[in-house]
Amino acid sequence: MSVTKRSVCPFDCPDTCGLLVEVEGGRAVAVKGDPEHPYTRGSLCPKMLHYEKSVHSPLRLTTPLKRTGAKGSGEFAPISWDEAVAAIAGRWKEIIATHGAEAILPYSYAGTMGVVQRNAGHPFFHRLGASRLDRTICSPAKGAGWQAVMGKTPTPHPDSAGKSDLLILWGINAAATSIHFLNAVREVKQRGGEVWLIDTYRTPTAAAADRTILVRPGSDAALALGIMHVLAREGLVNEPFVAESVLGYREFRREVLGTFTLDEASRLTGLPVATIEELARRYAAAKAPFIRIGSGLSRYGNGAMTVRCIACLPALVGAWEREGGGAFPDTSTGGAFAMEHVLREDFVTTPTRIVNMNRLGEALNTLNNPPVMSLYVYHSNPAAVTPDQNAVLRGLSRDDLFTVVHERFLTDTARYADIVLPATSSLEHSDIYRAYGTYCIQRARAAVDPVGESKSNWEVFSLLAKALGFEEEPFTLTADELIDRLLALPSPMREGIDTRALAEGKGVELTVNRDGGYLTRSGKIEILNRSLPEPLPCYLPTHEEEGKLPFRLMTAPNPFALNATFYDQPDLREKQGGMRLQMNPSDADARGLKHGERVVAFNELGEVPFFLDATDRVPPGVVVAEGVWWIAHAPGNRSVNALTSQRLTDQGGGSTFYDNRVDVRPE
Ligand SMILES: Nc1nc2c(c(=O)[nH]1)N[C@H]1C(S)=C(S)[C@@H](COP(=O)(O)OP(=O)(O)OC[C@H]3O[C@@H](n4cnc5c(=O)[nH]c(N)nc54)[C@H](O)[C@@H]3O)O[C@H]1N2
Ligand SMILES: Nc1nc2c(c(=O)[nH]1)N[C@H]1C(S)=C(S)[C@@H](COP(=O)(O)OP(=O)(O)OC[C@H]3O[C@@H](n4cnc5c(=O)[nH]c(N)nc54)[C@H](O)[C@@H]3O)O[C@H]1N2
Ligand SMILES: [Mo]
Numbered sequence: 001m002s003v004t005k006r007s008v009c010p011f012d013c014p015d016t017c018g019l020l021v022e023v024e025g026g027r028a029v030a031v032k033g034d035p036e037h038p039y040t041r042g043s044l045c046p047k048m049l050h051y052e053k054s055v056h057s058p059l060r061l062t063t064p065l066k067r068t069g070a071k072g073s074g075e076f077a078p079i080s081w082d083e084a085v086a087a088i089a090g091r092w093k094e095i096i097a098t099h100g101a102e103a104i105l106p107y108s109y110a111g112t113m114g115v116v117q118r119n120a121g122h123p124f125f126h127r128l129g130a131s132r133l134d135r136t137i138c139s140p141a142k143g144a145g146w147q148a149v150m151g152k153t154p155t156p157h158p159d160s161a162g163k164s165d166l167l168i169l170w171g172i173n174a175a176a177t178s179i180h181f182l183n184a185v186r187e188v189k190q191r192g193g194e195v196w197l198i199d200t201y202r203t204p205t206a207a208a209a210d211r212t213i214l215v216r217p218g219s220d221a222a223l224a225l226g227i228m229h230v231l232a233r234e235g236l237v238n239e240p241f242v243a244e245s246v247l248g249y250r251e252f253r254r255e256v257l258g259t260f261t262l263d264e265a266s267r268l269t270g271l272p273v274a275t276i277e278e279l280a281r282r283y284a285a286a287k288a289p290f291i292r293i294g295s296g297l298s299r300y301g302n303g304a305m306t307v308r309c310i311a312c313l314p315a316l317v318g319a320w321e322r323e324g325g326g327a328f329p330d331t332s333t334g335g336a337f338a339m340e341h342v343l344r345e346d347f348v349t350t351p352t353r354i355v356n357m358n359r360l361g362e363a364l365n366t367l368n369n370p371p372v373m374s375l376y377v378y379h380s381n382p383a384a385v386t387p388d389q390n391a392v393l394r395g396l397s398r399d400d401l402f403t404v405v406h407e408r409f410l411t412d413t414a415r416y417a418d419i420v421l422p423a424t425s426s427l428e429h430s431d432i433y434r435a436y437g438t439y440c441i442q443r444a445r446a447a448v449d450p451v452g453e454s455k456s457n458w459e460v461f462s463l464l465a466k467a468l469g470f471e472e473e474p475f476t477l478t479a480d481e482l483i484d485r486l487l488a489l490p491s492p493m494r495e496g497i498d499t500r501a502l503a504e505g506k507g508v509e510l511t512v513n514r515d516g517g518y519l520t521r522s523g524k525i526e527i528l529n530r531s532l533p534e535p536l537p538c539y540l541p542t543h544e545e546e547g548k549l550p551f552r553l554m555t556a557p558n559p560f561a562l563n564a565t566f567y568d569q570p571d572l573r574e575k576q577g578g579m580r581l582q583m584n585p586s587d588a589d590a591r592g593l594k595h596g597e598r599v600v601a602f603n604e605l606g607e608v609p610f611f612l613d614a615t616d617r618v619p620p621g622v623v624v625a626e627g628v629w630w631i632a633h634a635p636g637n638r639s640v641n642a643l644t645s646q647r648l649t650d651q652g653g654g655s656t657f658y659d660n661r662v663d664v665r666p667e
Pocket of ligand 2 (some may be wrong): 378
């Protein structure tokens with residue numbers, strides 16, 4: 001006899017689907033979408049259709065492990081939880097006595113997006129006095145660029161895009177990364193509107209677009225400035241809207257648009273002037289143009305400035321005034337819960353150093369006073385996902401580094417651990433979720449029994465706190481008790497929501513007040529922002545603008561994986577067709593490279609073997625590696641991040657995964 005329980009997809013995706021889990025004898029036997037979820041309405045991506053296979057995979061870790069072989073060898077012996085916790089607490093006490101607590105570095109990101117489990121380590125590491133991690137691997141530059149113009153103005157409801165008559169998907173592969181946004185794409189087309197896609201190669205999303213424009217990597221700010229140049233030149237700017245609601249247009253027009261020529265925009269983007277003019281005129285003629293801004297274009301040395309330039313477009317034509325008009329980077333659901341009760345910044349007694357997570361390689365190999373002597377990794381896989389893989393692996397190989405990894409699987413990172421701790425999956429623990437591509441929240445209670453002896457992030461930090469004698473309150477609460485407390489605390493975003501549905505585990509929409517005007521310092525949309533190093537939007541070069549190697553490398557998302565998650569599933573790996581490098585056939589011919597053969601992509605940071613996919617989807621001068629493969633399943637002994645650098649974005653300390661060059665040779 002099976003029962004159906006509600007749950008939530010815990011993974012790092014804007015949609016945050018509602019799930020229905022069929023449970024039999026404490027195990028999940030099937031998973032489907034919850035038709036009652038307000039946004040995702042019952043459909044799931046190909047990765048989650050068989051989530052039960054990952055949850056009950058034979059590869060799941062079931063006991064704590066202690067390393068018995070060399071680091072990286074994957075040789076371990078099972079130990080008990082008591083032994084594991086005692087070993088960690090004992091080693092940390094020694095390290096603290098010799099080097100101080102700053103020698104301990106936590107490393108986590110987004111294996112689970114649940115508010116409680118994701119942040120479970122914050123109170124603990126703050127109380128410990130460990131080094132702090134700046135969690136900037138995803139898209140802080142996008143946030144910085146958007147906020148430079150729009151401040152804290154709430155972003156539109158994602159469904160409002162469906163009312164647009166010109167929807168621009170700008171640097172987003174929605175068919176892979178946000179499949180429910182394709183509902184808005186379909187609605188626009190049904191109403192007779194048009195959909196344009198702007199990317200660097202022809203992604204699967206191109207099939208949903210009326211027009212696809214391929215720009216040179218990292219040049220989108222030049223395209224946005226070119227469009228605005230045409231709007232200004234041809235009198236297509238909405239002057240009354242600008243006069244009332246925009247700060248600094250006059251200065252911007254004089255100092256930037258006046259000097260930034262269309263020839264310059266054409267040279268930088270690789271687009272004909274006529275294409276830029278056509279897009280500008282089409283944008284100005286639309287009743288309610290809407291731009292869905294992806295994150296790929298922000299992962300460059302100029303990423304924040306790129307997003308800032310794009311964010312100015314709706315202001316110039318007054319798109320914000322019209323239903324279905326505007327732009328959308330992400331939703332801002334940060335105010336849904338009183339996060340100070342989760343993060344416990346008040347436990348930080350003396351400020352400790354902050355390590356940018358993109359520079360883990362540098363931190364492990366070169367930091368001093370004190371050096372990093374222990375790394376505690378939870379719900380992240382830095383050996384695969386973090387840039388400069390060779391530097392990361394060199395650091396993880398250090399004999400004097402004490403590494404603990406709390407994981408569901410023996411990942412590339414876990415193979416380098418001294419102690420591995422088995423983690424529950426989202427179906428085995430409780431949490432509360434808030435989405436970043438919708439305005440939904442949802443509570444999930446554990447739906448199945450923990451696999452083996454696995455424990456949740458929350459439980460493990462309670463155990464470690466006990467072993468170290470921390471008696472403060474969060475360490476004695478259960479996850480459900482903390483969730484109850486968060487829900488008892490008021491938030492304007494939760495006012496008037498359906499609390500009964502929430503208690504029943506259903507997805508519930510937050511209340512968003514959009515009548516507060518523009519939430520910037522001036523109360524206007526700020527094209528001019530004097531708090532920034534560049535007060536006006538402009539074109540900044542990428543790191544690799546003048547690079548010598550012939551190909552720009554796109555490290556793009558794969559529809560059948562999520563970062564380095566789901567590589568435990570053989571059928572999903574097969575659907576990806578192996579770890580491939582896509583290249584234009586003319587480039588392949590010029591180098592004597594053959595479709596399907598093994599090739600090596602290389603640069604100053606490393607060398608990575610791939611299978612070559614010679615395809616017209618990719619323009620000359622660009623190569624694409626979709627997915628962040630586990631080294632264990634790669635054709636060679638490295639995966640794509642051996643080719644990406646630790647350089648950061650112009651604002652926000654973000655990753656620059658797309659701002660790299662490579663050359664390619666036969667193996
Ligand atoms: N299936 C799947 N879903 C995912 C993920 C995944 O790996 N796989 N990742 C999840 C995560 S962590 C995140 S942050 C989100 C968002 O994940 P992101 O990785 O930010 O993906 P997108 O926002 O779709 O944007 C990536 C797109 O930007 C394009 N791009 C790169 N450079 C440029 C450029 O210079 N100009 C333009 N115009 N386009 C460019 C890439 O070719 C790609 O199509 O998705 C989440 N969902
Ligand atoms: N080349 C390249 N690199 C990239 C990207 C790219 O597009 N290209 N994308 C980047 C982006 S946008 C992001 S956000 C990062 C993502 O970086 P990460 O957040 O590190 O992403 P994942 O690879 O999904 O690794 C998460 C791990 O958490 C584990 N896990 C899941 N649930 C739990 C849990 O409850 N507890 C514990 N302890 N473990 C759990 C999973 O098994 C998985 O191995 O990667 C970045 N790296
Ligand atoms: Mo991300």
